[in-house]
Amino acid sequence: MMVLSEQLPRIFQANLARLYERIIEPAMDGLVVHPILEDGEARSMDEFLDRAGAQVDNYTSNEAAKSFVLTLAAVFERQLSSWARAMGLVDLAKLRGFQEHLLACANLASIDLAIGDLGTELTEIFTVANVVRHGEGASCERLRAMAPALWSDTASDYVDLMPGPRLPSENLRIRRNDLVRYIRATTRFWGRADPLPMAVTDPPYWLS
Template sequence: MMPQDLLPRQFQADCDRFYKRVIMATLNELAISSDVRGGEFFSLNEFLDNCEKQTSNLLAYEARRSFALILAALFERQLRTWARLHFAEGEKEKANTSNFGPLVLKIADQQTLDLSAASVHDTISELHLLANAVRHGHGPAVIQLRKSYPHFWSHLAEAALLECETRHLLSEFIQISDGDFVRYIRALTRFWGLADREAGATIDGPY
């Protein structure tokens, strides 16, 4: 058995551990308060309590954005490592230099991975675009994210959303739900499950 045959299983396990032990463990400690409000307060303690909830929410949202960025980066590193091992000698450099989107399609075609089922390709592409928007702030990625996946800003009223767009602050108000992370880990798990050709492969995880 060649070592690279075991990489998909290792990569799948790495994604699973990061999701369970880091992402979910941390987010469980960063509960989001739904009763943050504006306006007048009847006491200083009420005002300070509201401020604490608001800053805690901001931390929770920033943690979610950071974890999306790390999860996307983890998968991209894994993908490029796997591609270098499987590409022909004359094409190995493409694993380092190809853009992410074409690289996913190329290795999937070469290894006959069906990424259309369960929206694996679409979900991985969404995660990659989200990570770029988080990494770069205002720019092409966040503009495309806003166009393709408006649910990240569904918490904003129309006037607030327009102000964010005008002030180039869309990336600062991205809100990623626990459900989004479930979709992402399911897609990454299925990708590496499909790539795992050894006995006992796990295609879909218990998420």
């Protein structure tokens, strides 16, 4: 007899994997990214336009990466809610926000979120998503404290194209390895929650 709550973790893991492998990864691979952006005075109009185009390329790639984190976070949060309902979690309506849903679901599956920094990375994903969605605010301040590596004042491959004062939320950098960390964390969670035989507890997503 198939039990819905036992099937869902594997289904959720597969859905996230397909989203990453069929949409996110090919889309990011298709974007042009320049390892270094040239600065200084251009020697010709063509050189000036080439440099401006390179800045736009890298800026667009970063915006795409941020939007994909938002998508991953939204899908994962919806999955947590669906699984909690399927598991018959008592007082589900009293749970407020991502963190409470995450902790409740981890407890249901006896997942230790401290192992491999799983809880830290899942919290980071959702906090990044909040910054992408809302910009400046408490989430941005919290993210800068928990993941300062997502910002760099000396990067040679990024120029903020937004006019006006420099805003931390606009200078948030999401690189390819960050996306890999995030898909690995979300699929690892469901692998650990999967009670069925041959569960994939360590999905094959590796940092480059």
